[in-house]
Amino acid sequence: MLFDTHVHLNVSHFDDDREEVLQRAKDAGVEKMVIVGFDHETIPKAIEMAEKYDYMYAAVGWHPVDAIDMTDKELEWLEKLSSHPKVVALGEMGLDYHWDKSPKNIQIEVFRKQIQLAKKVNLPIIIHNREATEDIIQVLQEEKAEEVGGIMHCYNDSVDYVDACLAMNFYISLGGPVTFKNATLPKEVAKYVPDDRLLIETDCPFLAPHPNRGKRNEPAYVKLVAEKIAELREQSYEEISTKTTENAKRFFGIK
Numbered sequence: 001m002l003f004d005t006h007v008h009l010n011v012s013h014f015d016d017d018r019e020e021v022l023q024r025a026k027d028a029g030v031e032k033m034v035i036v037g038f039d040h041e042t043i044p045k046a047i048e049m050a051e052k053y054d055y056m057y058a059a060v061g062w063h064p065v066d067a068i069d070m071t072d073k074e075l076e077w078l079e080k081l082s083s084h085p086k087v088v089a090l091g092e093m094g095l096d097y098h099w100d101k102s103p104k105n106i107q108i109e110v111f112r113k114q115i116q117l118a119k120k121v122n123l124p125i126i127i128h129n130r131e132a133t134e135d136i137i138q139v140l141q142e143e144k145a146e147e148v149g150g151i152m153h154c155y156n157d158s159v160d161y162v163d164a165c166l167a168m169n170f171y172i173s174l175g176g177p178v179t180f181k182n183a184t185l186p187k188e189v190a191k192y193v194p195d196d197r198l199l200i201e202t203d204c205p206f207l208a209p210h211p212n213r214g215k216r217n218e219p220a221y222v223k224l225v226a227e228k229i230a231e232l233r234e235q236s237y238e239e240i241s242t243k244t245t246e247n248a249k250r251f252f253g254i255k
């Protein structure tokens with residue numbers, strides 16, 4: 001059994017064959033997934049799908065790339081949605097310094113507001129990080145994010161930062177890059193993270209694992225991620241799939 005902790009089946013890439021994609025996930029042993037909404041279009045779609053499928057849960061947040069578009073209205077909307085029975089986390093939120101649509105100071109402000117909201121409604125958070133690890137850790141520490149805990153989604157930085165994340169009650173989620181031939185950092189991280197803090201994800205439709213790199217990603221491929229992690233940790237596939245599923249259920253409060 002596998003738990004894909006980060007999917008975007010709520011985007012148009014899946015409009016033509018969503019049901020087939022879900023069937024392939026089931027066939028691959030994907031028992032549960034969290035569908036992540038990050039803007040005006042994908043948030044309602046995440047809720048709609050979580051209501052439709054009992055094995056699907058939703059996370060809602062405002063993406064840092066679009067931080068400049070978030071007003072009090074969106075924040076109130078997120079607060080309202082946070083009490084939905086299938087909403088298990090707030091996010092993705094965080095910092096993305098790769099794109100320059102939203103200035104850093106605005107990204108940080110929007111990030112802080114969402115952490116504060118998570119603490120108010122008592123939900124854990126899912127962190128999107130691109131080229132911003134040190135600022136993310138600093139903001140999480142300053143906002144005392146350890147009170148709710150969270151996930152570093154698709155963690156792709158040095159193992160040196162992992163301890164700081166673990167100290168704040170964070171889990172480390174690995175995706176497709178751990179399977180990439182030239183990727184050294186996520187492989188080191190895969191070997192380092194303790195058994196009870198490791199999660200797996202696809203982040204589909206993005207970041208498809210080897211040998212599907214460059215193609216559209218889908219939840220069935222989370223199996224490739226689990227297999228690679230098992231190989232790197234010298235543990236069995238069963239052990240990794242069981243552990244990461246248990247961890248995800250505990251983290252999201254899913255029975």
Ligand SMILES: [Zn+2]
Nearest residue numbers: 092128129153
């Ligand atoms: Zn992300």
Ligand SMILES: [Zn+2]
Nearest residue numbers: 006036092203
């Ligand atoms: Zn994502």
